[in-house]
Amino acid sequence: MADPIRDTDGPRHVAIIMDGNGRWATQRRRPRLFGHHAGAKRVREVVEACPKIGVKxxxxxxxxxxxxxxxxxxxxxxMSLFRRYIAKEAKALRDENVRVRFIGDRVRLDKKLIALMDELERMTEPCTGVNLTIALNYGGRDEVARATRRLAQDVADGHLLPENVNEETLPKYLDTRVLPDPDLVIRTSGEARISNFLLWQSAYAEYEFVDTLWPDFTAEELGRLVGSFGGRERRYGAVKA
Structure with missing residues (x-):
């Protein structure tokens, strides 16, 4: 069992705020959507790198x-880019043994996109390699509010006693309930804020804010960040013996 104070292994779960697509395009005097298309292509490289560096x-x-x-x-x-990306990458993701999940509120999304999301989740459900979770129409506060409503309904219906509600209860109602909490959160583009991303889940995550714009973020840079993670002390509120 690993020392609870110091992690000698790399992060099991990495979460990324993919920022900088628009600025990348502006620097090249191109429309912002050009940057989003470039950023979508970068996702494939990062996903393919995960098994090689131990990110599950x-x-x-x-x-x-x-x-x-x-x-x-x-x-x-x-929205058009998301539909095209899912349709284009679905078979490759399945063939590469990638399990895909989506988190966020789907109500506002168009029906065609929702159907593509549902189908991609279904067809990759048997996959046992990298677990890729895509946050789409996602906000941390919105997620907690939706989870709280479901929890409150269970209390009202008598399925849950108020005195049994604690910090272990709410995560069972979150979009990420089947996932471990992230160990490392990376934000690209030089911004140093978390932008309402995985607020509950990242309470004890390590953060890396890098200057690289997302379309320029490489598998090599991800590998360096994952490699440096092992030297960090993670006390979880405790003190070193």
Whole structure:
């Protein structure tokens, strides 16, 4: 069993806030959607790198509940990109033994996209390799609010006693209930904020904020960040003996 104070192994679960697509495109005097397409291509390289560096779970932040505030053109372009990405990559993901899940509120998404998401989850369910979770129309506060409503309904229906509600109860109602908490959260593009991503789950995660814009983020850079993780002290509120 590993020392609870120091992790000698790499992170089992890495979560990434993929930021910087728009700025990457602007630097090249191209539309923002050009950057989003470049960023989507980068996802494949990162997913393929995970088994080689010991990452079993990868969660990526694709579209937040706040991203609806962007221009109608950009939002429509992103939704089209998601549909095309799923349709194009589905077979490859299954063939590479990648299990795909989606988290977030699907109610606002169009029916065709939801159907593609459902089908991708179904066809990759038997896969036992990397667990890829895509956060789509996801927000940490929204997730906790939805989980709390479900929990409150179970209390109201008599399925759960109020005195049995504790910090182990709520995670069972979260979108990520079948996943381990992230060990390492990476944000690209030089911004140093968490942007409403996995708020509950990341309470004890290690963070890395890197300057690289997402379309330039490579498997090699991911490997360096994962490699440096093993030297970190993770006390979980305790003190070193």
């Amino acid at each position: 779970y990868l969660t990526i932040f694709a579209f937040s509940t706040e991203n609806w505030k962007r221009t109608q053109v950009e939002v429509a372009g992103l």
